[in-house]
Amino acid sequence: MSNPPPVIETRALTKRFGLTRALDALELSIPAGRAFGLLGRNGAGKSTLLRVLLNLTGPTRGDARVFGTPASRLSETDRARIGYVAEGQDLPGWMKVAEYLAFLKPLYSLWDEKFCAHLSRIFDLPLESRLKNLSRGQRVKAAFVGALSFRPRLLLLDEPFGGLDASVRQEVLDALLGLMTDGELTILASSHEFEEIERLTDEVGVLDNGKLILREDTDTLLARCRSVSLHAPALPKAPPPTWWDIHLGEGRVTFVDSAHDAKNFPAIIGAQFPGAKHLQIEPAPLKVICRAVLRQPIS
Amino acid sequence: MSLFPIEFKAGVPVYEQVLYAARKAIISGDLKPGDPFPSVRTLSAEYGINPNTVQKAISVLKSEGLVETLPGVGNRVAERPEFKADERTRMLASDVEALVIRARQLHLAEDELVAAIHTHWNKL
Numbered sequence: 001m002s003n004p005p006p007v008i009e010t011r012a013l014t015k016r017f018g019l020t021r022a023l024d025a026l027e028l029s030i031p032a033g034r035a036f037g038l039l040g041r042n043g044a045g046k047s048t049l050l051r052v053l054l055n056l057t058g059p060t061r062g063d064a065r066v067f068g069t070p071a072s073r074l075s076e077t078d079r080a081r082i083g084y085v086a087e088g089q090d091l092p093g094w095m096k097v098a099e100y101l102a103f104l105k106p107l108y109s110l111w112d113e114k115f116c117a118h119l120s121r122i123f124d125l126p127l128e129s130r131l132k133n134l135s136r137g138q139r140v141k142a143a144f145v146g147a148l149s150f151r152p153r154l155l156l157l158d159e160p161f162g163g164l165d166a167s168v169r170q171e172v173l174d175a176l177l178g179l180m181t182d183g184e185l186t187i188l189a190s191s192h193e194f195e196e197i198e199r200l201t202d203e204v205g206v207l208d209n210g211k212l213i214l215r216e217d218t219d220t221l222l223a224r225c226r227s228v229s230l231h232a233p234a235l236p237k238a239p240p241p242t243w244w245d246i247h248l249g250e251g252r253v254t255f256v257d258s259a260h261d262a263k264n265f266p267a268i269i270g271a272q273f274p275g276a277k278h279l280q281i282e283p284a285p286l287k288v289i290c291r292a293v294l295r296q297p298i299s
Numbered sequence: 300m301s302l303f304p305i306e307f308k309a310g311v312p313v314y315e316q317v318l319y320a321a322r323k324a325i326i327s328g329d330l331k332p333g334d335p336f337p338s339v340r341t342l343s344a345e346y347g348i349n350p351n352t353v354q355k356a357i358s359v360l361k362s363e364g365l366v367e368t369l370p371g372v373g374n375r376v377a378e379r380p381e382f383k384a385d386e387r388t389r390m391l392a393s394d395v396e397a398l399v400i401r402a403r404q405l406h407l408a409e410d411e412l413v414a415a416i417h418t419h420w421n422k423l
Contacts, residue, residue, distance in 0.1 A: 177349070178340075181339060199307075199347055200349055202349060227310070
């Protein structure tokens with residue numbers, strides 16, 4: 001039996017806006033059932049990638065496939081299995097929440113009315129209020145109910161947690177995890193909410209200038225990285241290339257050790273920094289790793 | 300359902316944190332042989348973590364013989380396998396080494412480390 005095609009696959013995907021390359025020969029493949037976190041600065045190409053996958057804009061060159069088919073040629077059936085939520089998404093403000101959900105229902109053959117009612121209840125949505133009168137958090141929750149009620153096979157999320165308070169974020173996350181446990185849901189989420197990404201994803205990728213400069217299983221990445229600081233008068237002439245974003249300020253050297261080897265580390269530090277003091281080795285949160293890899297010159 | 304506490308720390312693989320907390324609950328006796336072990340769904344929902352990650356941790360606990368799956372019943376804490384003393388010591392070797400490295404980094408004397416171990420041994 002052959003393996004099913006990846007749910008998302010891009011080959012040499014390039015998207016230009018004038019002279020700007022939003023996506024630059026991007027190669028990305030995400031198998032079914034995985035949650036992938038897309039990290040990177042604003043303008044790195046994250047939203048563009050999601051928009052190409054949704055066929056809201058076409059590639060300049062290369063190929064973007066969803067469920068094995070080019071995004072531009074997806075059938076209605078396949079399209080109706082993709083959920084999309086974006087920060088500040090346009091919703092028809094004049095509609096009441098109940099009207100909005102009733103409007104979506106016929107567009108999705110797999111719409112699950114019971115599940116929709118369940119989500120509306122746990123999200124505490126005011127069904128009789130107009131969308132334009134909802135708070136920001138309520139609007140995002142309404143968008144999520146719209147995107148989850150047909151039990152999508154693929155969820156594309158563009159900064160879904162941006163500006164949400166912790167309790168709303170938790171409710172949304174719970175709903176996503178429930179769907180992931182139920183079956184083969186694949187998620188591609190761009191986010192700056194690193195703690196959520198650490199807990200939610202199987203894999204993360206860092207996009208920079210339209211290219212993936214890092215891609216790895218979230219747990220493996222966290223396992224190999226440590227945040228290191230120590231007191232030393234100067235930086236070494238040739239620090240190991242696996243030390244990311246090394247710099248010195250007020251006598252304190254900090255870097256992310258991206259290939260941490262606890263056993264040999266004291267000897268390595270001793271060789272690089274004779275007379276170093278106050279060595280501290282801490283777990284490196286995803287936020288720190290992401291910042292370090294973005295500051296690192298690309299080899 | 301008997302859950303076990305996990306205090307999540309950013310930057311530590313979630314999978315390792317689940318494993319650590321589960322092992323601790325079983326070794327300390329908070330979860331006893333025969334107790335139901337929480338399902339992937341329960342752990343994922345309760346702690347807000349990826350179900351694939353939970354699944355991976357449970358697989359390791361099973362391969363270690365700490366958790367078993369009974370068909371139609373679910374997961375439960377297994378009867379503890381008997382290891383020979385030298386086997387047990389070998390299983391711990393890399394953890395002990397890591398601990399000694401960390402202690403030396405912090406300029407702890409040997410007896411201070413032993414005292415700290417002693418305190419934790421009695422706490423569990």
